[in-house]
Amino acid sequence: MSAVPAPLPANAEAEGSALRLRHISKVFGGVHALDDVSFEVRRGEVHCLAGENGCGKSTLIKIITGVYSPEAGAEIEIFGEPANHITPTASRRRGIAVIWQDLALFPEMTVAENIAFDTLVGGLPRRVRYGAMRAMASAVLERLGVSLDLGARLRTLPIAQRQIVAIARALAGEARLIFMDEPTASLTQSETDSLLALVRSLSERGVAVVFVSHRLAEVLEIAERVSVLRDGRLVGVFDAEGMTQLRLTELMTGKTLSHAVAARDMSAERPVLELDRLGRDGEFDDISLTIRAGEVLGLTGLIGAGRTELAHSIFGMTRPDRGTMRLDGRALRLHSNRDAVAAGIGYVSEDRLSLGLIQQQSIADNIVLPVLAKITGRAGLISDRKKADLVTHRLHEFAVRIGTPQDPISTLSGGNQQRVVLAKWLATEPRLLILDSPTVGVDVGARAGIFEITRKLADMGLAILLISDEVPEVYFNADRILHMAAGRIVAEHDPRNVTLSDLEAAIYA
Amino acid sequence: MRDFLRYYPTEARLLVVLAVLCAGLGLASDNFLTLGNFASLLNNNSVNLIWAVGLLVVLIAGGIDISFAVAASVVQYVCVYAFEALGGGNWALGFLVAGVLGIGLGFVNAALIHGFRIISIVITIATFNAFFGLLMFITKGRFLYDMPDWWVDRILIFERQMADGRWVELTLPVAVMAGCVAATWVLINHTTTGRQLFAFGDNPEGAKRAGVNIAAMQFIAFGWMGMMAGIGGLMQVNIVQEVVPNALIGRELEVLAAVVLGGARLGGGRGSVLGCVLGVLLVAITQNGLNLLGVSPYAFKMIVGATILIAISTSNMALAPRRVGKGQ
Numbered sequence: 001m002s003a004v005p006a007p008l009p010a011n012a013e014a015e016g017s018a019l020r021l022r023h024i025s026k027v028f029g030g031v032h033a034l035d036d037v038s039f040e041v042r043r044g045e046v047h048c049l050a051g052e053n054g055c056g057k058s059t060l061i062k063i064i065t066g067v068y069s070p071e072a073g074a075e076i077e078i079f080g081e082p083a084n085h086i087t088p089t090a091s092r093r094r095g096i097a098v099i100w101q102d103l104a105l106f107p108e109m110t111v112a113e114n115i116a117f118d119t120l121v122g123g124l125p126r127r128v129r130y131g132a133m134r135a136m137a138s139a140v141l142e143r144l145g146v147s148l149d150l151g152a153r154l155r156t157l158p159i160a161q162r163q164i165v166a167i168a169r170a171l172a173g174e175a176r177l178i179f180m181d182e183p184t185a186s187l188t189q190s191e192t193d194s195l196l197a198l199v200r201s202l203s204e205r206g207v208a209v210v211f212v213s214h215r216l217a218e219v220l221e222i223a224e225r226v227s228v229l230r231d232g233r234l235v236g237v238f239d240a241e242g243m244t245q246l247r248l249t250e251l252m253t254g255k256t257l258s259h260a261v262a263a264r265d266m267s268a269e270r271p272v273l274e275l276d277r278l279g280r281d282g283e284f285d286d287i288s289l290t291i292r293a294g295e296v297l298g299l300t301g302l303i304g305a306g307r308t309e310l311a312h313s314i315f316g317m318t319r320p321d322r323g324t325m326r327l328d329g330r331a332l333r334l335h336s337n338r339d340a341v342a343a344g345i346g347y348v349s350e351d352r353l354s355l356g357l358i359q360q361q362s363i364a365d366n367i368v369l370p371v372l373a374k375i376t377g378r379a380g381l382i383s384d385r386k387k388a389d390l391v392t393h394r395l396h397e398f399a400v401r402i403g404t405p406q407d408p409i410s411t412l413s414g415g416n417q418q419r420v421v422l423a424k425w426l427a428t429e430p431r432l433l434i435l436d437s438p439t440v441g442v443d444v445g446a447r448a449g450i451f452e453i454t455r456k457l458a459d460m461g462l463a464i465l466l467i468s469d470e471v472p473e474v475y476f477n478a479d480r481i482l483h484m485a486a487g488r489i490v491a492e493h494d495p496r497n498v499t500l501s502d503l504e505a506a507i508y509a
Numbered sequence: 510m511r512d513f514l515r516y517y518p519t520e521a522r523l524l525v526v527l528a529v530l531c532a533g534l535g536l537a538s539d540n541f542l543t544l545g546n547f548a549s550l551l552n553n554n555s556v557n558l559i560w561a562v563g564l565l566v567v568l569i570a571g572g573i574d575i576s577f578a579v580a581a582s583v584v585q586y587v588c589v590y591a592f593e594a595l596g597g598g599n600w601a602l603g604f605l606v607a608g609v610l611g612i613g614l615g616f617v618n619a620a621l622i623h624g625f626r627i628i629s630i631v632i633t634i635a636t637f638n639a640f641f642g643l644l645m646f647i648t649k650g651r652f653l654y655d656m657p658d659w660w661v662d663r664i665l666i667f668e669r670q671m672a673d674g675r676w677v678e679l680t681l682p683v684a685v686m687a688g689c690v691a692a693t694w695v696l697i698n699h700t701t702t703g704r705q706l707f708a709f710g711d712n713p714e715g716a717k718r719a720g721v722n723i724a725a726m727q728f729i730a731f732g733w734m735g736m737m738a739g740i741g742g743l744m745q746v747n748i749v750q751e752v753v754p755n756a757l758i759g760r761e762l763e764v765l766a767a768v769v770l771g772g773a774r775l776g777g778g779r780g781s782v783l784g785c786v787l788g789v790l791l792v793a794i795t796q797n798g799l800n801l802l803g804v805s806p807y808a809f810k811m812i813v814g815a816t817i818l819i820a821i822s823t824s825n826m827a828l829a830p831r832r833v834g835k836g837q
Contacts, residue, residue, distance in 0.1 A: 067718050088720030104715035106708045108778035113704065121720045125702040151516055 018043045018177045018208040019096075020077040024070050026059050033059045034070075035232045041177065043079075044206040046199060048213070048223035048240065052252050056232040057212055058101070061179050065091045065098050079176065089122040097175035101182045101212075103166045107155035111148050112137040115168045140168045144198065160191055167195070177208045184213060196222050216245045230254050262455065263479045263495040266295040271329070272463035273314070273432050278323035283309035284487040287323070291432065291463040296454060298478025299467045300507060306487040307467045311434050314465070315347040316340035328431065341370055346425030346433045357409050357421060364391045364405035367424045394423040422453055433457060436467045451477045471504045483507055519772030523787040526820070527794065534798040541801055544669075544677045551679060554793045555686035556741045556748070558786065560764045561771075562693035563737025565785045568768060569697060570730035571710035571777025572622065572629035576637040577734055578761040580614040581742030583640050585752045588743065589653050597657050607739035614640070615735020619727040637761075644754050653752040660743075661750040682744040689737060694782040696733070706730060710777025766817050767792045791816070 021039040025032065034056045041047045051057050062068045064076070066086035076083045078094045098104075105114050113120070116133035134150050141148055146164055154162060163183065170178050180199075184192045199209050199222055213219050219226065220240050228235040228251045235251050269292035279285035284306035291297045299307050313320045316334030325332040327343055334340050337347070357366050368375055368387050375386040391405045409417060425433060438450050454477060458464050468474050474481050475495050483491040483506065493503055514521045535542035560577060567574045584607050591606050592598035598606070614636075621632045664681040671677055697703035709716040709726040717723055746752055771788025773780030795816055799809050 062718075065718065066720075088718055092720065098718070100715075100718065102714075104712065104718050106711040106715060106778065108711045108774075109704075109707060117708065117719055120701045120704045120708070123701075125700050128699050128701055128704055151512065153516070 016042050017077070018045070018079055019064065020075075021060075021064070022075040023073045024060065024063060024076075025074070026056075026063060026068060026070055032232050034063070037229070037232070037234045039227055039234065040237075041208050041210055043176075043208055044203050045225065046203050046209045046211060046223050048211045048219045048226040049229065050212075050216075050219060050226050050248060050252055051229035055229040055252070057229055058181065059232075060229070061098060061181060061210075061212075064179070065096060092118055092173060093122075095174070095176035096179070097170035097173060097177070098179040099166045099170045099181060099183050103162055105154055105162060105166055105169070108153060110151050110153055111157070111165055112150040114154050114165050115140055115172050117169060118173050136172055137168065140172045143171065144168060145194075163191075167198070171202075175207065177210070178202065179210045179212070181212045183211075184215060184218060192218070216248055220245065220248070228252055261475065261495040262477055266292045266479050269293045269295060272327065273465075274326040274329075275314075276324045276326075278310075278313065278320050278325065280309065280313055280318060280320045280322075283318075284313075284484075285322075286488055289482060289489065291465055293431075293461050293463055294458050295480070296458050296464045296466055296478045298474030298481040299465060299484060300469060300471055300474045300481060301484035302469065302507070305484040307469075307484050308436055309487075310484070311347065311436050311465070311467060314340075314432075315345055315434060341428050341430075344429070344431040346428055346430035348421050348425055348433070348435050348438055357417060357424075360408055362406045363395075363409055363420055364388075366409050366420060367391050367394055367405075367427055370424060370428050390427060394427055419450070419453065422450070422457075426457070430462065432463045432465065434465045434467070437469065438466075439468070439470070439473065471507055472500060475500050475503055517781065517783070520781060520784045520787060523771065523784060523791060523820075527787060527791055530791070530794060530798065534794070534801070538798070538801040541798060543671075545671065545675055546797070546801075548667075548677045548679055550790075550793055550797055551683045551686075552748075554789060555680075555682035556745050557760070557764055557767070557793070558686045558789050559682075559689045559737050559741040559744065560760070561768050561785050561789045562690050562782060563734040563741075564764055564768050565771075565773055565780050565782065566693060566697060566706065566733045567629070567730045568773040568775065569710050569777060569780045570706045570726055571713060572727070572730060573633065573765070573775060574618065574629065574731065574734050575633040575761055575765075576614075576618060576640055577738040578757040578759070578764075579637050579640045579644070580611060580735060581738045581745065582752075582754055582757050583614060583644050584610045584739040584742040585746055586644060586648060586653070586754070588746075589656060589752055592657055592660070597659075599659055603660060603743055604740065607743040608736045609739075611735040611737070611739020611742070612732045613735065614738070615731040615733070616728060618735075619731035622731070623724050623727045641755075641758065648754050650754055652754075654750070656746060656750070656752070660746060662747075664747075680748070682748060685740065685744055689740060690782060690786060693733070693737075697782065702729060707778055710779075712778070763792070764789070770817050770820050791820075 017040055019039070019041040021037065024034055024037045024039070026034040037056070037060065039049075039060065049057050049060070059068065063070050063074075064086070066088045069085075070076075074084070076086065078091075078096065081094075083090070083094065106117070109117075112130070112134045115137035119133060119136070120128065137150055141150075141164075144164065144167065146168075148157070148161060148165070154165060157165070167180075167183065170180075183195060196218070199211065202209055211219065211223055220243055223240045225237055226240055226243060226248065227237045228248070230252060231254075235254075238251070271290045271292050272295075273289075273291045275287050275289050278287040287310060289297070299310075301307055309318070312318045314325065316337045316339050319334070325334075327345070332343060334343070340347070358369070364387065368382075368390060372382065375383055375390060388405075395405065409420060435454065438454075451473075454464060454466065466474055466478055478495065481493040481495060481503070482489050483493065491506065493506075495503075531542070540546055560581070563577065564574060587610055588603070588607055592603070595602060595606075618629070618633055618636055621627065621636070622629050625632075665678050666681060666684045667677075667679040669677045695703075697706060705716065705721045706726055706729065708719070709721055709723065713723070716726075742757075745757065749756070767788040768780070768785050769775060769788070770791060771780070771784035771786070773785060773788075792813055795813055796809055799812060800806075804812075
């Protein structure tokens with residue numbers, strides 16, 4: 001690990017590069033946020049940095065701008081000059097500017113001060129030249145073809161105008177390399193169009209732009225090359241020409257979307273949950289469905305179709321106005337979710353982090369929470385032995401990698417937290433398990449693990465209702481798929497008789 | 510003028526309230542709208558104003574300081590012994606010693622806040638107790654009256670006899686206060702450091718990404734507060750001609766309320782010198798008016814408290830629609 005950078009090969013490309021990174025790693029608390037990443041941006045190029053949430057994009061940008069320092073061994077070259085110790089001011093001076101996803105603006109300061117903020121930083125304390133700042137700000141806004149009240153405080157501006165201020169700030173310092181982290185997230189279509197036009201004109205004038213966006217269509221339209229990051233590693237650098245959205249998604253997620261369909265015919269099994277024309281005013285209506293023992297029933301549809309509302313009624317959190325529910329052939333009347341748990345229904349919520357777990361409590365305490373009555377000994381006090389037995393058993397079953405069961409939940413990764421949520425509900429020994437968007441905020445590797453567990457639970461005879469708005473998720477993991485729209489079930493699909501693209505077309509139509 | 514109303518709504522509102530209050534008190538009491546009354550208002554509130562502008566800087570930088578009034582007492586005691594050791598001292602030495610001691614105590618706060626990343630209210634409550642406990646322990650609560658003459662002599666910077674024979678006088682602390690207010694105004698509005706303080710208080714993460722030195726911001730804010738605490742302590746001795754260890758306790762909350770009334774935001778990024786001065790004056794004039802009207806002193810606190818509550822809750826009401834807009 002020498003601090004001296006290895007001499008770069010003197011080829012023509014090095015001359016044309018605005019930014020060249022090699023061997024960039026960053027470790028936070030033992031976890032590799034970035035692992036030996038290389039990244040190169042050519043002068044005047046529009047380069048897209050693609051990847052899922054948490055793949056390391058933001059960390060990479062923070063390293064380039066000197067907010068974080070990389071681990072030893074990193075080589076950074078900005079416009080052909082080695083730059084191994086970067087501070088935010090130094091990176092700015094070398095011509096790098098960033099439009100942060102959260103804008104990083106100052107709401108209480110004026111528009112002019114926000115745009116010309118970099119003139120206030122660095123060097124010795126000196127007089128503020130408000131006139132020069134205003135002139136600078138109005139010149140940049142003129143270049144952008146926008147007019148804003150320079151003396152207004154930023155907080156009085158609507159969010160789209162703040163976005164423009166952030167862009168103006170990046171352009172104010174004659175930047176030669178601009179990072180745009182989700183710049184279009186809060187813009188309307190016409191504002192987005194003018195931003196993309198601006199990016200093109202910047203590129204024509206030799207300014208390199210690194211564009212980060214979740215809107216893949218936008219990315220492929222504007223970028224010349226795409227660097228894909230996944231789980232802190234560089235997957236590769238690709239030409240945007242000839243790249244499709246589907247291929248890019250596959251590269252970002254690492255999921256090949258040509259899985260085998262796991263569906264089986266479960267129609268011979270005994271029914272566990274039967275709903276007959278269930279309805280609740282303003283939420284859903286006329287819902288009839290059956291879930292059988294060992295079956296995974298997928299429920300999908302657009303956001304707002306009423307899926308979660310239906311789940312809440314099945315779990316006793318809301319009361320249906322019409323229709324009947326039967327569990328194991330017996331009529332089911334629920335007054336609260338405690339009734340539902342007692343009847344044998346488990347629910348893993350969509351918002352797993354805030355609703356499913358108590359973050360500050362230990363792993364063990366979280367697992368036993370729904371079943372406290374089962375682990376009490378004499379005098380109604382909790383028996384430590386019973387608790388320990390139950391916890392060890394469940395953790396083993398789910399292969400959760402942890403230090404000890406006494407560690408707080410917050411020390412676990414997202415995927416492992418999800419497994420603990422599953423373990424928690426399985427401790428209630430349910431006959432029906434509702435999984436509501438179980439992979440939201442879970443990284444790619446853990447997703448596969450969750451569906452493995454789901455399948456295992458089904459094989460143990462549980463009935464599973466899998467709710468997801470990601471069609472591929474239900475397509476590859478459910479035995480049958482119900483399509484819900486506007487509070488009603490509009491179609492039933494058998495994954496074995498339909499292609500994924502036809503199914504997606506039907507649902508997104 | 511329109512720009513003033515648009516960009517400084519808090520200050521404009523305070524000016525209006527103050528004007529209405531003064532007009533009302535002028536009608537109710539013959540003594541209120543006199544030069545003599547205003548001079549004594551300034552004389553009596555100069556120390557609070559010195560502390561207020563110091564606290565303003567801390568609030569702008571996103572912090573809070575509970576310990577400054579006790580720090581001022583500590584400075585007073587150390588000064589008494591320091592001047593004795595230095596053979597009497599003089600004003601120049603006085604400002605130097607008080608200022609440097611105050612800055613030192615401010616740096617203690619800054620070092621703890623920055624070093625341990627603990628919020629300033631917790632640290633300054635701790636140092637408030639530590640400073641005060643240490644002071645009482647070492648001094649055993651003794652009062653000091655034996656100060657050098659230059660320190661306790663009344664110095665007039667303005668005097669004039671009115672037609673009715675009474676004297677209108679402004680004392681040295683008023684001049685010092687004017688200097689502190691002006692210096693703070695220059696610092697926060699006309700230096701890059703001051704603007705960085707605003708930015709740091711407004712959005713610490715954004716300031717950090719823009720290359721603002723976070724540690725420097727804490728030391729500058731609390732150092733400035735400390736310097737004002739020390740100078741205010743020095744002036745307080747000039748006014749009351751004695752050093753009493755627990756005389757200043759409680760003043761920190763009074764000053765804090767006045768500064769917040771003046772539009773400084775707990776949480777940082779917002780506040781102005783004008784607003785701060787108006788906030789202190791509003792509280793002072795309310796008290797002064799009640800006094801002239803012969804209202805019981807026990808009712809003062811209640812009325813002043815109510816004034817502050819009304820002022821602060823109505824200023825939040827005006828901001829409410831904007832917050833809704835922000836969420837969209």
